[in-house]
Amino acid sequence: xxxxxxxxTPARLRSSALVAGVLREGAxxxxxxxxxxxxxxxxxxxxxxxxxxxxxxxxxxxxxxxxLIREAARSHAWRRGFDAVVxxxxxxxxxxxxxxxxxxxxAGDALGVLA
Numbered sequence: 001x002x003x004x005x006x007x008x009t010p011a012r013l014r015s016s017a018l019v020a021g022v023l024r025e026g027a028x029x030x031x032x033x034x035x036x037x038x039x040x041x042x043x044x045x046x047x048x049x050x051x052x053x054x055x056x057x058x059x060x061x062x063x064x065x066x067x068l069i070r071e072a073a074r075s076h077a078w079r080r081g082f083d084a085v086v087x088x089x090x091x092x093x094x095x096x097x098x099x100x101x102x103x104x105x106x107a108g109d110a111l112g113v114l115a
Contacts, residue, residue, distance in 0.1 A: 009074060010045075010046045010047065010048035010073050010074070010078055010084075011045045011046065011047045011048070012047065012048065012049060013041075013047040013048055013049040013083050013084070013085065014049070018041075018047075018083060019049055019051070019085055021039065022037050022038070022039045022083050022084070022085045023037050023085055023087075025039055026038050026039035026083070026084075026085070027039070027111055028111075029106075029107045029110040029111050030089075030107070031103040031104070031106040031107040031110070032089075032091065032099065032102070032103035032106070033088065033089050033091050033092040033095050033099060033100055033103045034069060034086050034087065034088060034089060034092065034100065034103045034104060034107060035086070035087045035089060035107070036084060036085070036086050036087075036104070036107035036108060036111060037084065037085045037086075037087070038082050038083070038084045038111045038113050039082070039083050040081065040082065040083070041081060041082050041083035042081070042083075043080065043081045044080060044081075045080055046078035046079065046080050046081070046082055046083075046084070046113070047082075047083045047084070048070075048073050048078075048083075048084045048085075048086070049084075049085050049086070050065075050066040050069035050070050050073070050085075050086050050088070051066070051085055051086070051087045051088065052065040052066050052069075052087070052088040052092075053087070053088075055090050056088050056089075056090050056092060056093060057090070057093050061093050062088070065088035065092045065093070066088065068088075068092065068095070068097060068100045069086050069088060069092075069100060069104065071097060071100075071101075072097070072100045072101040072103075072104040072105075073086065073104060075101055076101075076104065076105060076108060076114055076115075077114065077115040078108070078113055078114060078115060079112075079113050079114070079115050082113045084108075084113060086104060086107075
């Protein structure tokens with residue numbers, strides 16, 4: 001892993017098996033409205049997905065939460081070589097974009113995946 005390579009836009013982490021692996025074995029950090037799980041991944045890219053369970057609320061609230069998280073992820077530069085799963089907490093309902101962006105940044109900083 002090269003700490004100097006940066007992925008400006010995260011790739012999508014699509015496989016449910018990979019998502020489950022990151023959730024099971026990755027390091028995690030909670031920050032306000034989100035919990036970020038990070039594990040070593042493909043050295044060429046930073047892969048990312050957003051997850052919102054029924055605990056967050058209705059389908060509309062879950063979809064909004066995932067949109068907020070994805071937009072927050074796009075606003076940061078990421079180090080390559082990691083897979084990340086960001087899980088929405090129920091407190092994300094009613095949160096604004098700036099709050100979610102700051103929470104994603106804090107969690108990413110703490111886990112060492114932000115460039």
